[in-house]
Every structure is written in C-alpha cells, then in structure tokens.
Amino acid sequence: MTRTDKNPESGRPVAVSVRGLVKHFGETKALDGVDLDVHEGTVLGVLGPNGAGKTTLVRCLSTLITPDAGQAVVAGYDVVRQPRQLRRVIGLTGQYASVDEKLSGRENLYLIGRLLDLSRKEARSRADALLERFSLTDAATRPARTYSGGMRRRLDLAASMIGRPHVLYLDEPTTGLDPRTRNEVWAEVTGMVRDGVTVLLTTQYMEEAEQLASELTVIDRGRVIANGGIDELKAKVGGRTLRIRPADPRELRPLADALEERRLAGAGAVIDPESGEVLVPVVSDDQLTAAVGAVTARGITIGSISVELPSLDEVFLSLTGQKASAPQQAARELEEVAV
Amino acid sequence: MSTATLSPTAPTITIQADPKISLRGHLRHTGALIRRNLLWIKQDPESMMDAVLMPIIFTLLFVYVFGGSIGQALGGGQAAYVQYVIPGMIAMMSMNIAQGVGTGFNEDFNKGIMDRFRSLPIGRGSVLIAKISVELVRLLVAVTIQMVVALLVGFDIHGHWGGLLGAIGLTALFGSAIMWIFLVLGVTMKNAQSVQAMGFLVMMPLQFGSSIFAPTNSMPGWLENFTKYNPMSALADASRGLMTGGPIGHGLTVTLAWTAGLTLVMAPVAIRKFTKKA
Numbered sequence: 001m002t003r004t005d006k007n008p009e010s011g012r013p014v015a016v017s018v019r020g021l022v023k024h025f026g027e028t029k030a031l032d033g034v035d036l037d038v039h040e041g042t043v044l045g046v047l048g049p050n051g052a053g054k055t056t057l058v059r060c061l062s063t064l065i066t067p068d069a070g071q072a073v074v075a076g077y078d079v080v081r082q083p084r085q086l087r088r089v090i091g092l093t094g095q096y097a098s099v100d101e102k103l104s105g106r107e108n109l110y111l112i113g114r115l116l117d118l119s120r121k122e123a124r125s126r127a128d129a130l131l132e133r134f135s136l137t138d139a140a141t142r143p144a145r146t147y148s149g150g151m152r153r154r155l156d157l158a159a160s161m162i163g164r165p166h167v168l169y170l171d172e173p174t175t176g177l178d179p180r181t182r183n184e185v186w187a188e189v190t191g192m193v194r195d196g197v198t199v200l201l202t203t204q205y206m207e208e209a210e211q212l213a214s215e216l217t218v219i220d221r222g223r224v225i226a227n228g229g230i231d232e233l234k235a236k237v238g239g240r241t242l243r244i245r246p247a248d249p250r251e252l253r254p255l256a257d258a259l260e261e262r263r264l265a266g267a268g269a270v271i272d273p274e275s276g277e278v279l280v281p282v283v284s285d286d287q288l289t290a291a292v293g294a295v296t297a298r299g300i301t302i303g304s305i306s307v308e309l310p311s312l313d314e315v316f317l318s319l320t321g322q323k324a325s326a327p328q329q330a331a332r333e334l335e336e337v338a339v
Numbered sequence: 340m341s342t343a344t345l346s347p348t349a350p351t352i353t354i355q356a357d358p359k360i361s362l363r364g365h366l367r368h369t370g371a372l373i374r375r376n377l378l379w380i381k382q383d384p385e386s387m388m389d390a391v392l393m394p395i396i397f398t399l400l401f402v403y404v405f406g407g408s409i410g411q412a413l414g415g416g417q418a419a420y421v422q423y424v425i426p427g428m429i430a431m432m433s434m435n436i437a438q439g440v441g442t443g444f445n446e447d448f449n450k451g452i453m454d455r456f457r458s459l460p461i462g463r464g465s466v467l468i469a470k471i472s473v474e475l476v477r478l479l480v481a482v483t484i485q486m487v488v489a490l491l492v493g494f495d496i497h498g499h500w501g502g503l504l505g506a507i508g509l510t511a512l513f514g515s516a517i518m519w520i521f522l523v524l525g526v527t528m529k530n531a532q533s534v535q536a537m538g539f540l541v542m543m544p545l546q547f548g549s550s551i552f553a554p555t556n557s558m559p560g561w562l563e564n565f566t567k568y569n570p571m572s573a574l575a576d577a578s579r580g581l582m583t584g585g586p587i588g589h590g591l592t593v594t595l596a597w598t599a600g601l602t603l604v605m606a607p608v609a610i611r612k613f614t615k616k617a
Contacts, residue, residue: 062458084357087460098451102382103375114371115459117364143382159455 020070032222045213091160150181372469394485427551433514441521519605
C-alpha cells in the first residue's frame with residue numbers, strides 16, 4: 001500500500017510507538033503482538049469490541065501493568081525502563097472516572113497537582129484554571145460524588161490535564177454516557193487536541209472514532225487487524241448509508257431510479273418497502289451531495305433523510321471478510337466505480 | 340494491510356535511568372495523600388464512630404460484665420480487674436483500628452482512583468504510608484478516649500504518666516506493623532466484605548487467646564502455650580508493666596521483635612502487591 005504518502009499525519013514525529021507488544025493473563029492473550037504509532041498532535045482511535053485488548057494496551061502504556069514482550073516508547077521514554085519519567089508526560093482517563101468521590105472537584109485537582117510536584121500555590125491556581133476551563137467552577141467545592149456523569153468525566157479529564165501531558169490516553173471516555181454528555185466530552189477532547197496534546201483514544205464506537213480520530217487502528221483479540229486514515233478505512237468498510245424517504249410514497253421507485261441513473265449507487269440503491277426509504281451507500285461527502293442533487297433535479301420532494309455510520313459489527317465483518325452484508329458489497333462495487 | 344504506515348523499526352532512544360524521587364518529594368506526596376484521607380474524615384465524620392465508640396463500649400462491657408468475677412480471681416474485685424484490663428485494652432486497640440485499614444483500602448481499589456495514583460510519578464509506598472499515618476491518628480483518638488473512660492471507671496495511673504505514653508507509643512508502633520498485614524489483605528482480596536471477614540478471623544483468636552482480658556495461668560496448657568507466643572499477650576503485658584509500674588522487659592522485647600519482623604516482611608509484600616496489582 002502506498003497510502004503512507006497520502007496521509008499527512010505520518011509526516012509528523014511519532015509520540016507513541018508500540019512494537020510487538022505482548023501481554024498474557026494466564027491462557028488469555030490480551031495483547032498478542034500489537035504494533036502502532038501515534039503521531040505528534042494527532043488522535044489515534046483504537047477501535048475494537050469488548051475484550052479486544054484495548055484497556056490492556058492503555059494499562060501497559062501508562063505503566064499500570066508490565067508487558068510480557070515487545071517495546072513501547074512514549075514521548076521518548078520506554079514504558080518498562082523509564083516508568084517514572086514516562087508518568088510525568090502522560091495523562092490517563094479510564095473507563096471509570098478516576099476521581100476521589102469524597103473530595104470536592106477542587107481538592108481532587110489540588111491533590112493531583114501536589115502529587116505532580118507543583119508547589120501549593122501552583123497546584124491551587126492550576127486547579128482553579130482547569131475548573132474554569134472544564135466549566136466546573138460552580139461545583140468546585142462540592143464532593144465529586146454529587147456530580148452528574150458528565151461532570152465527573154470532565155473532572156476526570158481536568159485531572160488528566162494537570163501535568164500538561166504530552167500524551168493523553170482516553171480509554172472509552174464516553175462509554176455509559178448519554179448522547180448530550182457524550183457530545184460535551186467530545187468537545188472537550190477536541191479542545192485539548194487543538195492545544196497540541198497527542199491522544200490515544202480507545203472506543204467501541206465508529207462514530208466516536210470518526211468524530212475525534214484522524215487515524216484508526218482496529219484491534220481484535222489482541223491483534224491489529226487494520227490501520228490507516230479514517231476515510232480510507234471507511235471506504236474499505238463501506239462508509240455510510242444514506243437513507244432517503246420521499247414525501248410521497250409513490251415516488252419511491254422514481255427516487256431509486258434517479259439514484260441509479262446518476263450511477264451514484266450502481267446496483268446499490270435498495271428500496272426498503274417497510275420504512276418506505278431508499279438506501280444508498282456513500283463513501284464521500286461529495287457523493288452525498290451528488291445523491292441529494294440527483295433527487296432534487298428530478299423534482300422529487302424529500303420527506304426525510306439520514307446518514308448512518310457503519311456499526312462496529314459491520315466494520316469487523318468487512319475487515320475480517322468473514323461475512324459482508326448487502327450494502328457493504330454495494331459500497332465495494334461503488335468504490336471500484338469511483339476509482 | 341496498511342501496516343506500511345509504521346516505520347520499520349522503533350526509534351532509537353537513549354535510555355537514561357529513572358531519577359530517584361527525593362526525600363522531599365516523598366514527604367510532599369505522602370503529605371498530600373494524608374491530607375486526602377483526613378479530608379475524608381471531615382467529609383464523613385461517621386467514619387470516626389468506631390474509633391470513638393469502640394473503646395467506650397468495650398471498656399464498659401468488660402469492666403461491668405466480667406470485672407466482678409475475674410477480679411475476684413485476681414483477689415480484689417472489680418477495681419482490681421480495671422487495673423488489669425485497661426492496659427490490655429489499650430493494646431487491643433492496635434488491632435481493632437488496624438483492621439479498618441484493609442477494608443478502606445480495598446474499597447479505594449475498586450474505584451478508578453488507584454489507577455490514577457499508580458500512573459503518577461510518585462513513590463510506590465506513599466499511598467500506603469499515608470493510609471497508615473491516618474489510621475495512626477484514628478488509633479490515637481481511640482486510645483485517648485479509652486484513657487478518659489478508664490479514669491472514669493476508676494483506673495488509677497499511680498503517676499505512671501510516662502509509662503502511659505510509652506504504652507501508647509508501643510501500641511502505635513505495633514499497630515502500624517499489623518496494618519501492613521491488613522493492607523496486604525486489602526490489596527489481595529476481592530471485596531471489602533471478605534477483607535472484613537478475614538480480618539475478623541485473624542483478630543478474634545489473637546485477641547481472646549491472649550493475656551488481654553484475663554490472666555493466662557488458669558487456661559489449659561495448649562492455650563497457655565499459644566498465648567505465650569501471641570504478640571498480643573506480649574504487647575498487653577508490656578503495656579500493663581508500663582502503666583502500673585510492673586515488669587516490662589520480656590513483653591517489650593517480644594513486641595519490638597514482632598513489630599520489626601512484621602514490618603520487614605509485610606511492608607515490601609504490600610508495596611509489591613500494590614505496584615503489581617493488574
């Protein structure tokens with residue numbers, strides 16, 4: 001593959017480099033030779049189902065557990081040989097908010113500041129600045145146990161930022177959050193990346209990876225099964241599915257014909273009589289726009305329109321090639337046409 | 340596959356040995372963590388209930404329930420029993436309070452905060468030493484209340500105030516040693532309930548199979564032998580000697596030996612288990 005040249009991220013220096021990382025728990029191979037790179041100032045999404053080894057990877061990279069074999073270098077420090085220096089340059093937000101529930105938000109941040117060797121004064125002002133930044137000033141003196149799920153996650157992110165880390169690990173940062181809170185967390189993460197933090201994000205959601213990451217590594221049962229730029233992987237797995245419902249149900253057939261005619265969907269425009277929608281796989285935003293254009297050019301009024309991302313299951317099925325569903329096959333054909 | 344994005348080999352880096360954490364650093368970290376545990380007490384004053392109530396209830400129970408009859412055997416009634424049992428109960432507090440350290444620690448572990456601490460550049464022992472320090476504060480509160488109650492039920496110190504301080508110091512020293520055991524239990528066991536149950540199983544025979552509550556010479560031979568090697572007997576005897584002006588030598592030596600032995604063996608085990616906990 002030559003995509004290295006196409007990917008602007010790979011030109012940047014590497015902040016996290018993992019080679020052949022292995023970690024076994026008894027018989028279970030949690031990590032079975034993982035290779036990955038995270039480039040400076042970018043977000044790498046590590047996508048995988050439960051039990052794929054995502055959390056084990058983060059725990060190895062944050063020195064919580066020692067790998068059995070392989071090498072991992074973070075910001076120039078080796079995870080096994082230089083754990084203390086490494087701990088100084090990383091931030092960690094785990095699946096469970098790692099804050100002290102009995103302490104107030106401010107006390108939590110002050111404590112972490114002191115443990116990171118800030119002076120009392122520095123620790124206090126850094127805590128206040130981060131409370132402000134993560135919109136927690138009003139709740140600063142309340143015990144963290146009274147916080148909502150989203151506030152707790154924000155406090156957790158704030159705690160990870162105290163030491164101005166080079167590299168931030170986010171281990172499924174939005175698992176268990178409602179959609180609104182999830183959007184809040186995404187906004188915060190985007191802000192941190194804008195400030196130049198390098199992020200390794202693990203997630204089970206394609207949507208989350210698409211929102212935050214520029215590159216993606218897909219892992220399953222402790223092994224990397226694919227990696228590359230988001231767009232490229234999306235193309236590989238069939239991208240999104242556009243669902244259009246005509247305002248008038250009788251126009252369902254003409255709508256499908258319009259999409260076929262513009263050769264947008266090839267054989268892929270599928271009529272779903274149950275929902276009264278036409279399903280079309282799209283790979284790029286251009287195709288999305290063209291599809292909508294084709295429909296309106298025919299004078300068909302659109303009743304509703306939505307875009308679906310492939311689910312993690314679909315990503316896996318198409319990457320491992322075990323089974324592919326109809327829309328994805330259509331997408332592959334479309335990709336050939338497009339190329 | 341697009342593994343081609345990875346550079347063929349890992350970047351070469353020069354490995355500089357990890358710098359040691361300075362003594363001041365250790366003190367700063369431990370201090371910050373002690374502050375955290377003290378804030379817990381401030382947040383949740385009920386957590387001090389055991390330290391406050393246990394000495395009161397135990398003293399009243401033992402003095403008024405068993406005091407009369409055991410005192411008779413001692414040849415002086417309830418007043419004689421007060422003189423006998425109070426130093427023993429001071430010793431007992433070491434274990435009663437120490438037991439709580441395991442439970443609290445285990446609860447801490449089942450939340451994410453320990454992962455945060457372990458991913459920070461702090462000494463591995465700081466978290467444990469802070470925990471022990473705060474438990475020692477609780478122990479001192481318990482012992483103080485114990486002494487107030489003791490004086491109220493008629494304990495006569497006979498001016499052995501220095502001895503009393505010595506007994507308290509010895510109790511705190513021995514208490515910190517057994518806290519390491521409970522910390523190991525706290526790190527190893529799955530949940531707080533099992534820690535408590537296990538702690539109870541360890542504690543009961545050691546406390547009652549000792550010279551804390553009654554002289555051992557009326558016990559069957561096998562039990563008397565057990566009490567001889569039981570560190571709780573040694574601590575109770577030393578504390579009794581210090582507070583009433585009796586002999587202290589043997590009890591003191593045995594207690595100090597146990598304290599040193601337990602700390603030397605259990606502290607590294609606790610720290611290692613804490614560091615390696617997956």
